[in-house]
Each structure stands twice: as structure tokens, then as C-alpha cells.
Amino acid sequence: MLIRETRADDLPALFVLRGQTRDNALTPEELAGYGITPESSAAAMQRGEVKGWLCEVDGRIVGFASGDREGGEMLVLALLPDFEGRGIGKALLGRVVAWLQSLGHARIWLVANPDPDVRAHGFYRRCGWVATGEMINGEEVMEYRGN
Numbered sequence: 001m002l003i004r005e006t007r008a009d010d011l012p013a014l015f016v017l018r019g020q021t022r023d024n025a026l027t028p029e030e031l032a033g034y035g036i037t038p039e040s041s042a043a044a045m046q047r048g049e050v051k052g053w054l055c056e057v058d059g060r061i062v063g064f065a066s067g068d069r070e071g072g073e074m075l076v077l078a079l080l081p082d083f084e085g086r087g088i089g090k091a092l093l094g095r096v097v098a099w100l101q102s103l104g105h106a107r108i109w110l111v112a113n114p115d116p117d118v119r120a121h122g123f124y125r126r127c128g129w130v131a132t133g134e135m136i137n138g139e140e141v142m143e144y145r146g147n
């Protein structure tokens with residue numbers, strides 16, 4: 001298992017993976033509907049606005065996460081279903097949080113599905129995130145408070 005920083009040429013594979021998660025899957029076509037494409041993400045990465053990490057197992061990309069430099073937001077965390085429960089989500093999330101902390105953000109936040117039946121619900125709480133009560137487009141806003 002290898003965790004490394006995401007490169008622009010990884011992005012097409014990450015967009016495919018984003019459509020294969022057990023919960024909250026979004027296909028490349030659906031993301032394009034929001035104006036989010038591998039090309040737009042590569043441009044944001046090259047401008048230094050976004051930074052991410054991914055996990056490879058036996059040379060295959062199985063998960064990734066990224067954050068937003070300016071806003072202090074944890075943007076996305078996605079993992080293939082067969083690789084859940086091995087600490088990979090926590091490791092990727094930790095990289096993004098450490099980077100956002102290193103930038104001096106007082107508030108590190110994300111939006112997540114409020115459904116308690118999705119794995120992410122308990123996962124974020126276990127990893128030191130707290131729901132603020134604020135909702136954005138039906139998703140709950142959570143802030144990192146640490147463990």
C-alpha cells in the first residue's frame with residue numbers, strides 16, 4: 001500500500017473511481033454536469049488551488065482525497081468498496097487535514113451525506129469531525145475538531 005501526492009495525469013482514473021464508490025458515487029458524466037472535469041481539476045491543481053493524495057495497492061489506484069487551499073475545505077474522499085475498512089480512508093483524510101492545518105486554517109470543514117446509514121457518517125465522527133447543524137444543498141457541514 002502506497003500513499004502519494006496526486007498528479008494531473010492521475011485525474012482521469014480518479015474520475016472513474018469516483019463513480020465506483022459504494023455510497024455517494026458520481027460518474028464522470030454527472031461531475032461534468034457540475035462543470036467538474038479532469039481538465040478543470042488539473043488546471044486547479046496546477047494553479048496550486050487544490051492538492052490531493054491517492055492510495056495505490058499493487059499498483060492500482062484504490063482511493064483518493066483532496067482539499068482546497070483557499071477555503072480550507074476537504075473536497076472529496078473516495079474509496080473502492082473492496083478496500084474499505086483497512087485504514088485507507090483515515091490515512092488519506094489525515095494527509096488532507098495535515099496540509100490544510102499547515103496552511104494555518106482555523107476552520108477545516110467538509111460537506112457530507114447526513115444519512116446515518118452511510119459509512120461516511122460514522123467514519124467522519126470517528127475521525128474527529130463534528131456536525132455544525134448547517135446544511136448546504138441537503139448535505140451537512142462538518143468541522144474538524146481533532147481526536
Ligand SMILES: CC(C)(COP(=O)(O)OP(=O)(O)OC[C@H]1O[C@@H](n2cnc3c(N)ncnc32)[C@H](O)[C@@H]1OP(=O)(O)O)[C@@H](O)C(=O)NCCC(=O)NCCS
Nearest residue numbers: 021023078079084085086087088089090119120122123126
Ligand atoms: C467513508 C470512507 C471514506 C471510509 O474509509 P475507510 O478506509 O473504509 O475507513 P477506515 O478503515 O480508514 O476507518 C477509520 C476509522 O473509522 C472507523 N469507522 C469507519 N466507518 C465507521 C462508521 N460508519 N462508524 C463508526 N466508525 C467507523 C473505523 O473503524 C476506523 O476506526 P479505528 O481508527 O479505531 O480503527 C470510505 O468507506 C468511502 O470512501 N466510502 C464510499 C464513498 C464515500 O462515502 N465517501 C465519503 C464522502 S464523498
